[in-house]
Amino acid sequence: MKEEIIIAGFGGQGVLSMGKILAYGGIMQDQEVTWMPSYGPEMRGGTCNVSVILSDNKISSPILSKFDTAIILNQQSMDKFENQVKPGGLLIYDPNGITRHPERKDITICKIAAVDEAAKIGNAKAYNMIILGAYLKKKPVVSMENVLKGLKKSLPPRHHNLIPMNEEAIKAGMDAVQ
Amino acid sequence: MKEEIIIAGFGGQGVLSMGKILAYGGIMQDQEVTWMPSYGPEMRGGTCNVSVILSDNKISSPILSKFDTAIILNQQSMDKFENQVKPGGLLIYDPNGITRHPERKDITICKIAAVDEAAKIGNAKAYNMIILGAYLKKKPVVSMENVLKGLKKSLPPRHHNLIPMNEEAIKAGMDAVQ
Amino acid sequence: MALKGAIVVDTEKCKGCGVCVANCPTNTIALSKEVNSKGYNYLYMANLDNCTGCTNCATVCPDAVITVYRVKI
Amino acid sequence: MALKGAIVVDTEKCKGCGVCVANCPTNTIALSKEVNSKGYNYLYMANLDNCTGCTNCATVCPDAVITVYRVKI
């Protein structure tokens, strides 16, 4: 199994940590993983993305130009990454803030209004977990158990109390897509 | 014509300026010249030498291991340069401060007690000009006229009044050797 | 003689930092619920009538997105 | 009770700077006419009897070439 994912949006949307949880989930099921962020100076407001690879075998290039899945959270990222999804691949996006919806016909496109979902469960910070849930529903590359293990690994112990809330959000995300 | 000279002694004996006057003399008679000093940090007390080449043709290497003439003003320099005089060459030295006199038989050796001569003419600062005189007497590679022109060039204008005194010292040096 | 003012905000350039709001003496301004294309809750005149055109908001705005108008009435 | 002193100079290491001479309160010391192997006019006790062994000369000598001896008489 090999899954190559790009997650892209604004800084502050939790893009990087979503990728990290996914990567840790991969480790929990004994996979090879890479997590490669775009990085820039500190100033807020720019776009931000991370590519994550989960694979049963050694990973050569962590730099990708085609992805199995693209998770897209703003318009700039849509412009950049829509065409980088492999034919037959998956594109998940939050329509909030999107002015031009994806047009490709050769891939699966999946909308998740995560801002609204987050508002529903009353937790704006869980935004990225809802997206993650939607993704895992579509592609269960990591089991819920391993995601939670990964969450535990990637959060400092003093934040472990937040895990149940995150689990809830992931589930909400799963429920919000078909 | 090509003359390769090393002048060596303590810092403060006027070694460098003697070489400079000689080099300027060469220029006055339209020769090619190089003047290559040993150089070190500022601290006083070390030895100091300069090699001067006067030549009718372009000078390739300014770095020499054999000399036509060696002018030697202290024991360390004697130890270092006696053997670097070409067979048939000239070695001029001031016995003052020399503990081991030169031993070579295949070169012309010429003593000049310049400290004493300087005392005679009552001008310790003219020490190096006396030596220069002795050398020019032995090897008139530069005419007195050109030496004086060279002196003029190498002294800043405000010191031009010292030229006659220097001329006198050169002549005293000439007279002091056979 | 009173002063009456109004401001115009370049909402696309506003970053919703709120520094202006904190410095408005008349409680005229607030940050919108909506976001601009950069995702910021931009500034708007919440209480149109309050503004005296004192320029405080514009003076402190780091992004120089406020223009202030004032008339004497 | 008077003090009487004497100094010993490491003449080969002396550089003839004269700083000691300037600091001798008893006019004991002077620089020689002769030079050492480095070409320096080294220090010597010119007025043997004057020295009180005050150590001034040695204290200021940059080359630490003076040893001072003193007796009470």
Next chain:
Amino acid sequence: MAEKILMKGNEAIAYAAINCGCDGYFGYPITPQSEVMETLMKEKPWESTGMVVLQAESETASINMVYGGACCGKKVMTSSSSPGISLMCEGISYLAGSELPCLVVNVMRGGPGLGTIQPSQGDYFQATKGGGHGDYRTIVLAPASAQDMYDFVDLAFELAFKYRNPVMILGDGVIGQMMEKVELRPSKPRRTEAEIRELCSSWATIGKTADRPANTITSLALQADVQERFNIKLQKKYAEVEANEVRYSTYKCEDADHLIVAFGCMSRICENVVEIARENGIKLGILRPITLFPYPKDALNALVPQLKSIMSVELNAGQMVEDIKLVADGRVPVSFYGRQGGVVPSPEEIYDAFVKTIK
């Protein structure tokens, strides 16, 4: 099995330092490597192993703190990125000229000048031929994974002390910023004072005792002949390093007709190029130099007879390719493919470039 932790290459450097008994880290923030110091500061090793961690006022100060620490026989290190390393050139030359062990990590970004903070390999020349003045060499290790970043720290200190020479880990923004699984090694304690005395008392400035003459660390010789004797000794040491410390790996070279030479992150990316080539029936292999100095000349030389072409793939305008050509010496065509300024090429792109060279 040891625990495997997801971490950035930069974090791996920090954990490895604590874990292998490093005595001191001195650095100055610069992207893309600031996580090295930040991780150390978070971990507070001064409370556990006693390791000193200090944010210096500049890279110039950092490298000279490293110099001071190295004089004491301590395992000391710094890390920076390209412009910061340029500021260390004088200091690195001093360290080499004083035969001091230390570790310098360069997580390269695109240059010249302020450039970009994106990944690059533009400092190959600087690292391998000496950015500073004079004839010196640093041993240069090129990591290709977070695990390498971790493992090379200990290796670097071993080599640094074995040869009393600065060692550089020459990474790049990809390797520094990417997270991967890292397997932690058994930890080594810091050397005790007694151990340092035993190992280094012939040269280190740890306090002159009655049983030995005073130690002086210096790179100065006023006399040219003294300096030359020292230079010759240095060159001998470098020859020894070249004889003993070459490290490299190969990938599908046994039957290769064509060879890509690539180091660091590019060697990984090129593994995908090999797959594509082989799918297309072209027998391509990879030589990955792990040490850039000493360069794996013999390994490359041994491959030359079987090869029809060599291509150097680098994140720069063509630097290592010179070292390849010096080995190939006209026996096989050597080409170059590179991207600059922080752009990292995809395997497909490299393959296309490669195919063109063999047509």
Next chain:
Amino acid sequence: MAEKILMKGNEAIAYAAINCGCDGYFGYPITPQSEVMETLMKEKPWESTGMVVLQAESETASINMVYGGACCGKKVMTSSSSPGISLMCEGISYLAGSELPCLVVNVMRGGPGLGTIQPSQGDYFQATKGGGHGDYRTIVLAPASAQDMYDFVDLAFELAFKYRNPVMILGDGVIGQMMEKVELRPSKPRRTEAEIRELCSSWATIGKTADRPANTITSLALQADVQERFNIKLQKKYAEVEANEVRYSTYKCEDADHLIVAFGCMSRICENVVEIARENGIKLGILRPITLFPYPKDALNALVPQLKSIMSVELNAGQMVEDIKLVADGRVPVSFYGRQGGVVPSPEEIYDAFVKTIK
């Protein structure tokens, strides 16, 4: 005929600067080149041509003052010796990365570290492959006489402005300290404000006027692709320099069976070696690269077919020899003879070494 004056190479640099209309000198004392600034200070050009001369607080400051002056379209320069040049590595990379014209003089001494103040050519790699980070080049001129030191200053500024690139004069202690006759050239006035405006207003920071957009001198690009486009442009410029600006001289190469390649003071010393060889019936010639970047590859390449051997003679452990080998590419054996640490070999010594290589 112009006046011929006896002067040191270092003094020649100073007089040439004043004479060719240099606008500013910024430097920091270091042996063996301090006479450059001292001569300028004695001559007080600020009272004659208006040239600014400033003793900076360090080499780091010097090169950044040069950066500032160069931004203004001024002819500015600095000089130093090996350790000081290492401190300028970041600055030189910035200058190259911002495409700024300037002159940097390196009067090399023996390294690494504090080393010795005696002559050396140990900074060849640093000068030609970039001591600083990133892919940049400086144009490098290697003087072999005081006259060269004088003449190359003007040439350096011409090239620097033609290509908007830093130019380095790479001398050594012999050339800097030796006095020779120097023929002064007709003097050029400093450029007027109007001339600078005419020549440089498309890029220089001389005050934004209404007729043009503001000028910014920077070497920064956050986006990798922007940076790469810039890097490619730089490389094109360097290729142009390589095509147009190669300078070299040959000595008795017409019938040569053997070739010595040597630059700077060594090229002169090797002329004596040629004499000795020819007295012994060996047809030896010399290729003297005058520009070290661009390297005279074509000239060397053209000689290769007639040659039985090439020897590189350098005051270092073997640096330029790599550039020779890259050209020779296995077609003719290339050997190396060098002395280090400030030792300058005599012609006899070099001849002996040469004879051994052809036996």
Next chain:
Amino acid sequence: MDIKDIIKPENKVYGRTPLLKDAILHYCPGCSHGVVHKIIAEVIEEMGIQDKTIGISPVGCSVFAYNYIDIDWQQAAHGRAPALATATKRLMPDKYVFTYQGDGDLASIGTAEIMHACNRGENIVVIFINNAIYGMTGGQMAPTTLLGQVTATTPYGRKAELNGYPLKITELIAQLEGTCYVTRQSVQNPGAVRKTKKAIQKAFENSMMKKGTSFVEVVSTCNSGWKIPPVQANKWMEDNMFPFYPLGDMKDR
């Protein structure tokens, strides 16, 4: 009176100076850099010296100052802006030359350059943005970081024994013979902004009078680095920075 009637060109009392280019500032929301940029642009505009002013931007968040103020700019290496300014002013003495530097740039890596430029009395203006942190690289400790302050490299708060003391570099600068005007200001409210603007104008004026170096520190916020939202950051600054870095003129000759 309708708002439409107020918003008319003739009623405009404050607007964006044309010296600010049209670009969106890349700074974080609420960052002090923006305010200082704006008032520099206003001063240059009001003095009518756009064609005579050369700015020198640092390495730090404000590296891109050249994208915002419509004058000729030089972008200096980290810490070296005063060296560039020195040469620029000496070579073009009729120009207004200013550096714009952060606390890491000016008070850490660039300590030697700022001290010596000020000590030489270069006729330049130095604008010093003291936000007690390295903004651009992600919030590491600066020389001016307060004791106890949490940063990426002092995650448990700055401690003197481990990290040294906060450096009052402006106090030192004020004592150098070469400086003529040294002041510390801030920009968190309208009054402060106006004072800072006056200080900057005075500094520019000084630089043509050959009086020496004028140095304007602006105590600033870095809400991203501090991890405090903009409005609270201003408050934190008043409560914590001002006692240690008191505002006011230190020298005015």
Next chain:
Amino acid sequence: MDIKDIIKPENKVYGRTPLLKDAILHYCPGCSHGVVHKIIAEVIEEMGIQDKTIGISPVGCSVFAYNYIDIDWQQAAHGRAPALATATKRLMPDKYVFTYQGDGDLASIGTAEIMHACNRGENIVVIFINNAIYGMTGGQMAPTTLLGQVTATTPYGRKAELNGYPLKITELIAQLEGTCYVTRQSVQNPGAVRKTKKAIQKAFENSMMKKGTSFVEVVSTCNSGWKIPPVQANKWMEDNMFPFYPLGDMKDR
């Protein structure tokens, strides 16, 4: 009484400390460096800390200090001795660590390093030889060169407009929170030598008490650089340097 009777081991009241190696100092006749070396050696000897002391020599005439004082030495790059000392002391806190630096080394190229080491309060000793010139490289202007003073790079005398002002770096250092003891001394006569020796001893003692940095400036002569014979050089120093660089303690905590 015959001189032979006086010159006996039991009458010896002052002699060369065994901590000075047998080598001839390479300094010019009368150079202050020699005197300071001697008293440092005496202090180390008297405190019995030869095996606990690490010296750090600068680039400058005193680069070769390691040839004279019989302790372990590090030879620093020009200006960087405080960086070496910082690491050395932090890594070996039970050692006495001192730097020995000239005015070019400490106050010019090394400005950032000395300011920050002192500001961090490193528990080290700094001995600062202020001879108002660059001795080693042939007498160029130093930051501390007086106005009007002739040097190789100020042949017409230092002028503030061209060359900047003389820098009183010690006064600045005294204001840094990290320093505990800052004093200015000299060594031109026996009394001065004894005072300087006491100051150096105090500085060494401080460094084990974790009080911060101790800084001892010694106003010195460079007769070669000044082109004034040794004895007159001392006089010139008293007449010209002391008014500008007044002797005495500036700080003692």
